Amino acid sequence: MFNPRPQVRFIAIAGQAPCVVVDDFLLDPRALVAQAVAAQARFAVDPDNYYPGPELxxxxxxxxxxxxxxxxxxxxxxxxxxxxxxxxxxxxxxLPPDRLHPLQRLCHRDCADLAPGVGAAAAVVYLFDDARMGGTSFYRPTQAPEATARLLRAAHAGTPADAGGAGYLIASNAHFEQICTIPARFNRAIFYDGEIFHAAQIAAPALLHSDPARGRLTMNGFFRFRKRSA
Known part of the structure; x- marks a missing residue:
């Protein structure tokens, strides 16, 4: 399924673990796109994770x-x-920008409820040809942790954030500084520390489509792991 001889690159993220980038990740990426098309009716929105669209x-x-x-x-x-x-x-x-929940207008982390000594990582494999649909950007908070936590709690409760912009987050704002962007490329995989704030770099939401063969289809992975001792 995956390239047995991958070319692995490490992209620095200031003050954080690097983003691991692997091009030509899947041996047959078109087969996975075809699988998504065939199973389109089984895609469903999970309201608990705030992803801006259906998943399978x-x-x-x-x-x-x-x-x-x-x-x-x-x-x-x-x-x-x-x-x-x-x-x-x-x-x-x-989801079009005007239908986003306030939490979906901000960057986020994949590390809720981590026990001591446990870390989180995520993977994204881009399965679309049009790179304008966007890769992934990484951010760091510009305010104290307490202020950032208040902002995220308010957004989770449905209160519109004053972070600027009514759509997808694609640039620095009053609360977060964009520190790295990985462009999308068909069959490119990225792996990153789930404790880093991140967001899909969807600068052209008009290109989003509900057809997996035409839309911003990705394969996403989520890992919990024991951290290596220092």
Missing amino acids: DLGQETAFRLDEFFIQHVRRALGAQRTVSVAARLALAT
């Missing part, structure tokens, strides 16, 4: 194979020692 779980076999790649090529760069859990799913961003 890919099952444990795919998740375990993704974890094998993570173990072999990625975990050391992200400070991981042993995987605790892993999940993989297809995702299709479809």
Whole structure:
């Protein structure tokens, strides 16, 4: 499923673990796009994770194979020692800017409820040809942790943030500074520390489409792991 001889690059993110970038990630990416098209009716929105569109779980076999790649090529760069859990799913961003929940207008982290010594990582595989639909950007808060936490709690409760902009976050604002952007490329995978604030770089939302063959289709992976001892 995955390239057995990947060319792995490490993109620096200031003050953070690097972003691991792998081009030509899947051996047959078009087959996964075709799978998404065939299963389009089974995609569903999960209101608990605030992804701006429907998703489809890919099952444990795919998740375990993704974890094998993570173990072999990625975990050391992200400070991981042993995987605790892993999940993989297809995702299709479809929401127009005027329908976004306040929390979806901000960057976020994938590290809720982490126990001491446990870390989080995420993977995104871009499965669309039009790079204008956007890659992924990383951010750092510009205010004290308490102020950032208040902002996120208010957004979670549905209060519009005063961070500027009514759509997808694509640039620095009063609360977050954009520190790195990884452009999208068909069959490019990125792996990153889930404790870094990040957001999809959707600067052209008019291009989003509900057809997996035409829209911003991605394969997303989520890992929980035991951190490596210092």
